[in-house]
Structures are given as structure tokens and as C-alpha cells.
Amino acid sequence: MGKAIENAYYRQLERRLFDMSALFDVSQALNSSLDLHAILDAILLTILGKHACNRGIILLRESDDLFTVNSLRGALHGIKIGFEIQIDLPAEEMFFFSDEIDFFRKNQLHLSILIRKNDRTIGLICLGKKVNGRSFDPSELEFLISLSNIASTSIENAQVYRQMKVLNRRLDWKLQELNSLFEVGEELNFGFDPDRILQVLALTLMGQMAISKCFVCSPCTKDDTKIDVTIKRGLGSKKINSEQLTKQGFRSLFSNLNDPIFVQRITKEEIRETCLNAGIFHLIPMQIKNVTKGILGVGAKFGDKTITPFPEDNLEYLKMLAAQTMIALENAQLFQLAVEKERIEKELEVAKNIQRSLLPSNNPKYPGFQISGFNISCFQVGGDYYDFIHLTDRCLGLAIGDVTGKGVPAALLMANMHAYLRSHVEYQTPVNEMISKINSSLHISTGTTGKFITFVYADLDVEKRELTYCNAGHNYPILFRNSGEKEYLDAGGLPLGMFPGAPYQAKTIQLHPGDLLTMYTDGVSEAWNRDENEYGEERLEALIKAHRKETADDLMKRILQDVANFSDGMRQTDDITIVLCKAL
Incomplete structure (x- = not known):
């Protein structure tokens, strides 16, 4: 009897040493990487391999009760990376049996372990039942909780790293935008020819942003109730023309359009359908001092067959580019007026001298x-x-x-x-x-x-x-x-x-x-x-x-x-x- 107790004690000790060794090895593996997906996959594979579970997923928290699937293994119904689910978490428990939640029950996910960092839940490890049908014993639950605690630091570090990469990419994009705007600005301000300015705009859109089609329109200088299409690229002669836009009330957009708009959100059906039929998906205001003096219409990027909104960064860049172009056009107009005024003044000076001679x-x-x-x-x-x-x-x-x-x-x-x-x-x-x-x-x-x-x-x-x-x-x-x-x-x-x-x-x-x-x-x-x-x-x-x-x-x-x-x-x-x- 004493020998049996001693053997059981040694088996339990060996198991704890094995678990501690496994946790140490996992900790080293997790801390050696900043790749979030690699870390999550390593956690999930370690758990499924050690406990012989048939399926599992890892959810990361996006907001208060919103989680997204970031790693998964096993046969799951209609779930993929990025899938969103709302979960009302228990107040203080480190784990819970999730059969009562519809999403978990449908996908046969029996156990959920909370991943916590600084008393805040940042994710969940959700597991199916073990292949042998046995329930998780206390030591296995203790191992899973210890693993989730070790993993929380690695996950948070990887998330911070990912955010830094996103911020760096955005910063790089912003720098590219600024450099692009600076270069385009030099081109736009190089001369005072409106046609040349519009050509630079079109080339910038197609060359730097790979936009397949575009047009620019503004109120007619002789009759501001009418619309002039001053340039268009990638559009047929019958698509987007001055008479068409004037008839469809395009002029009304100038008083209301202050930010880029996805054309499917335009309430006026005629304008919306005209743009969509021409392959124009965004309208960008061309503003000077918050007054819209022109509208830039752009289509999808080359090779993109879907009708989807551009990212905010792209729209912000387009708005700045449109405003810069409008300023250049206004400067060109003012320059031409100044030249014309100087010419008239010279002629009037000659006329004045002639009249004086009379x-x-x-x-x-x-x-x-x-x-x-x-x-x-x-x-x-x-x-x-x-x-x-x-x-x-x-x-x-x-x-x-x-x-x-x-x-x-x-x-x-x-x-x-x-x-x-x-x-x-x-x-x-x-x-x-x-x-x-x-x-x-x-x-x-x-x-x-x-x-x-x-x-x-x-x-x-x-x-x-x-x-x-x-x-x-x-x-x-x-x-x-x-x-x-x-x-x-x-x-x-x-x-x-x-x-x-x-x-x-x-x-x-x-x-x-x-x-x-x-x-x-x-x-x-x-x-x-x-x-x-x-x-x-x-x-x-x-x-x-x-x-x-x-x-x-x-x-x-x-x-x-x-x-x-x-x-x-x-x-x-x-x-x-x-x-x-x-x-x-």
C-alpha cells in the first residue's frame, strides 16, 4: 500500500515536472517571436498535441464584447480567420465550460480559457473535447491557465509590434504622400496653363495611385448654373459630359460636398447611376478655404473589379491632391487675369495718350x-x-x-x-x-x-x-x-x-x-x-x-x-x- 502511494506521488511529480518543462519550452518559443499568428498557432498546437483535443480556436478581443478568430485548428463550421463573435464573459473566472453559448455549442467547443493581462481579458482559448472523451482534470486546467498567463505577455507584445508595423506602414505611406504632393505641387506650380495642370493631375492619379479613370468638373465661368467637364481619362465620349451633368443637377453637389463620398451613398439616383455606369466610384471635393469649386471623380484601381470604398488614407490623399490642384487652377486663372489686365492697361495707356492728344x-x-x-x-x-x-x-x-x-x-x-x-x-x-x-x-x-x-x-x-x-x-x-x-x-x-x-x-x-x-x-x-x-x-x-x-x-x-x-x-x-x- 505504501509502495503504491509512493509510486503515485512520483508519477504526479514527474507529470508536474513535465508540465513545467513544457511550459518553459513554450515560453521560450513564444518569447522568441513577435509574429502574432505564429505565436497563436504555437499555443494552439501545443495544447491540442498535449491534451489530444480534436479542435480549437483562439479569439482576440477587439472591443468590450467583440472578439475575432485569429487562429483555428480542426473541423469547424463556417469559421475562418477574422470571423467576429460577441461574447458576454463571466466576471472573474479564468475558465468556463461554454456549452451553453450557441456559437461554442454548434462548433463543439467545450472549454474556454481566458487570456488575461493586467486584470484585463485580451482573448480566449476555446477547445473541443479530448479524443478519449475524458474531461479536463484539475492539473490539466492548471496547465492551461498557466499557459494562458505565459502567452498573454507574448500576445500583447506581438499585438504592440503589429500595431507599430501598421503605424510605420501608415507613416511610410504618409511620407510617400507628402513627397508625392510636394513633387506634384512643383509640377502644378511650374506653369500657369490650366490644361497642363489637369494633365498632371490625371497622370498622378493613374501613375501613382493606379486609378483607371477620372474626370474633373466645375461650374461654367459664363453661366454657373451649368457644369463644365474640364478633363476626363479612361471614359468614353458619351459617358460623363457637361450637358449630362448639368441636366442631372450635378451643380447641387457643390454646396453640399465637403468630404469624399462613395457614389453608392449619393441619394440622388440620376447622379449615382450616371457615375456607376461610367465606372466612377468616388467623388472628391476640390476646395479652397472650405468652398467646393470643383469635383474630382475617380474610378477603381487598375485590375480591381469590385465596387468598394477606398481606405481613409487614400481618400485623405485624394482630397489634398484635389485641393492642391484647385489652388493651382485658381492661381493660373489669376495669372491669366493679371496678364490680361496688364495688356488692357497698356492699351488703355495708349488710348489715354491718344485721347489727351485730341x-x-x-x-x-x-x-x-x-x-x-x-x-x-x-x-x-x-x-x-x-x-x-x-x-x-x-x-x-x-x-x-x-x-x-x-x-x-x-x-x-x-x-x-x-x-x-x-x-x-x-x-x-x-x-x-x-x-x-x-x-x-x-x-x-x-x-x-x-x-x-x-x-x-x-x-x-x-x-x-x-x-x-x-x-x-x-x-x-x-x-x-x-x-x-x-x-x-x-x-x-x-x-x-x-x-x-x-x-x-x-x-x-x-x-x-x-x-x-x-x-x-x-x-x-x-x-x-x-x-x-x-x-x-x-x-x-x-x-x-x-x-x-x-x-x-x-x-x-x-x-x-x-x-x-x-x-x-x-x-x-x-x-x-x-x-x-x-x-x-
Whole structure:
């Protein structure tokens, strides 16, 4: 009896030594590797081999009650690596018999051992019954729990290593992305040709990301309710075109699309089906300062026959690439606008010089009179006009006019007016007849444009001291007599160019020493200040009356300075022209 007890004791001791040796060998094997699958397979094979189990799996925890299959052996029904299962674990037990759980029962997994690390369950070892049909005895359970404790450190280390590898791969990808974006950025910013920029984008998508097809669209510059497809690659001529996208309401996406979208998630059926039929699976916003100004559509990668969303890293890269392309396109547009603006400014400078050459370069000198004229254009070229025409040594033509409108169109009509006046003016020709001829010629030029000219022309006979004038719809010139009395020159007719054959009247007045004639355009009286008040005719007349004894040149300077002081630096929207004639 004593011998039997002694033998049993030695057998138990040998078994414990064997288990400890096995645990030591397994521990060395597990700690020598950081390959998670190799570690899990080694654990499972060790258990199945030592305890002769017919099947087993190892589950690793993903979240609170979600586990995934990471290693398996034996005949299991429909289970593969990556299979997910939700399990409500017992509170404190290191193992439990899992027959009551449907998943385990169906797959004949009888025993589950918890893998714990720092009082947290990180996985499960699930085993089927032993081949001999016996249950696990206490020493076997103790071995399994000891093995799970040893394995927990190796598993956690391997998981950390795997996460580091994933992070390193992501970091490498990010670096590649940044290098790619830097290189593409240099290409995009190399020139200012929109077609070249879009070609670089397409080549980058196909070359670096192996994307099989793509297109770019944006609102039409002439009509932003319409869509322009600016480039497409890998798509047929009938798939994805401007007219099609416009009809299907693609424009509405620009106000709503802030992040890349998988086309199957687009709610509008027409847009979704158009993209899918063309093989376009993602739409990427092309943004500047969070405003979507274009959309990049991309298809699957070469060789990929499935319709699946791209990984987040890919989508993030595409969004950055799209934004960089949109910035380059906007810079190209701004560059082209700057070039065009510079060209126009140069042409306007030439036009300004030409127009200046049409105005008198000097004030005329005639005995018994002081004559002064001045013009300021609010733009580079304008529609105001004045002229001094030497008819004879005793006769001078005075003219002032204002073309409707501003800028280049008004300047062109002003040039016509200059030509017509110079071609029709003749000494001793009745003033009203000349104005009538100019009116007919201008009407042919203006046609149905609705343009016209207000105009005053006067012949000054310095010997007789007579002024014969005709006012064609212009604001009335002011004549201050030496006594301070005021007269308006209102005889004439309609503005020039409105109606052919319109009648015009002329009137002759006598000028006496000290009399002062002021002709001006409405840019003077309508000059405005920061309070949006106009300079006004009353202020102008009061200024002239108070300083009418000054020379014509001094009075001209005083009027211009007073208008400037009143305006207080406000940019004016009309030309300013003044002609002064003072009898001595």
C-alpha cells in the first residue's frame, strides 16, 4: 500500500515536472517571436498535441464584447480567420465550460480559457473535447491557465509590434504622400496653363495611385448654373459630359460636398447611376478655404473589379491632391487675369495718350480775353471733351461736351465727336447749321446704342466782342457780368445723336470787360463727398461769383481745389471738364 502511494506521488511529480518543462519550452518559443499568428498557432498546437483535443480556436478581443478568430485548428463550421463573435464573459473566472453559448455549442467547443493581462481579458482559448472523451482534470486546467498567463505577455507584445508595423506602414505611406504632393505641387506650380495642370493631375492619379479613370468638373465661368467637364481619362465620349451633368443637377453637389463620398451613398439616383455606369466610384471635393469649386471623380484601381470604398488614407490623399490642384487652377486663372489686365492697361495707356492728344495742349492767347480749359478723367479714358479751334486771328471756336457712359465706349464716341467737329467747323458757317450736320453724322454712328452727347459750341469774335453759341442739351454755361448779374446760355436744342434732323437755334451775345463765361460738365456739380452729398451748382456759382475778378487760370485752380477739398479724397465716378472765358 505504501509502495503504491509512493509510486503515485512520483508519477504526479514527474507529470508536474513535465508540465513545467513544457511550459518553459513554450515560453521560450513564444518569447522568441513577435509574429502574432505564429505565436497563436504555437499555443494552439501545443495544447491540442498535449491534451489530444480534436479542435480549437483562439479569439482576440477587439472591443468590450467583440472578439475575432485569429487562429483555428480542426473541423469547424463556417469559421475562418477574422470571423467576429460577441461574447458576454463571466466576471472573474479564468475558465468556463461554454456549452451553453450557441456559437461554442454548434462548433463543439467545450472549454474556454481566458487570456488575461493586467486584470484585463485580451482573448480566449476555446477547445473541443479530448479524443478519449475524458474531461479536463484539475492539473490539466492548471496547465492551461498557466499557459494562458505565459502567452498573454507574448500576445500583447506581438499585438504592440503589429500595431507599430501598421503605424510605420501608415507613416511610410504618409511620407510617400507628402513627397508625392510636394513633387506634384512643383509640377502644378511650374506653369500657369490650366490644361497642363489637369494633365498632371490625371497622370498622378493613374501613375501613382493606379486609378483607371477620372474626370474633373466645375461650374461654367459664363453661366454657373451649368457644369463644365474640364478633363476626363479612361471614359468614353458619351459617358460623363457637361450637358449630362448639368441636366442631372450635378451643380447641387457643390454646396453640399465637403468630404469624399462613395457614389453608392449619393441619394440622388440620376447622379449615382450616371457615375456607376461610367465606372466612377468616388467623388472628391476640390476646395479652397472650405468652398467646393470643383469635383474630382475617380474610378477603381487598375485590375480591381469590385465596387468598394477606398481606405481613409487614400481618400485623405485624394482630397489634398484635389485641393492642391484647385489652388493651382485658381492661381493660373489669376495669372491669366493679371496678364490680361496688364495688356488692357497698356492699351488703355495708349488710348489715354491718344485721347489727351485730341484735347488742347495749351490755352489760346487772343487779345482782350483770357481763355482757360482743364479736363480730369475719372478712368484712364473718358467721355468728356473740350476744344479750342483757331478759325482766324480774330475768331476762336470754343467747345465742351459730355458723352453718356464712361470708359472706353464713351472715349470712342468722344473721338468721333472731335473728328466731326473738326471736319464741319468753318469760319462764317452758321453755328446752328454746323451743329445740325454734326448731329446727323453722330446719329449714324450711335445707331441703336442709345448713346448721345450733350454739347455746347460757341464762336468768339474778339474784335466785335461777340459770342455766338448753340447749346445741344448740355447743362447751361454760366455768364457772370462784371456787375455780378448772372445769365444762362440756354439757346440750342436736343443732345447730339438722338434724332436726325432735330432743329437747333443759335444766339449771339455781347461780352463786356469783366464778364466771365464758365462752361462745365456735370462731373463738377455732381462730385460727391464721404457723406454722399453733391458739390452742386449753387456752390459752384457762388464760388465763381465771389472770385470772378481773378484771372481765368487762377480761378480754374480755385474751382478744382474747392471740388477736391469738398470730395475729401473720394474717388469720383464722372469726368470733370471746365472751360473759362474772361473778357478783359
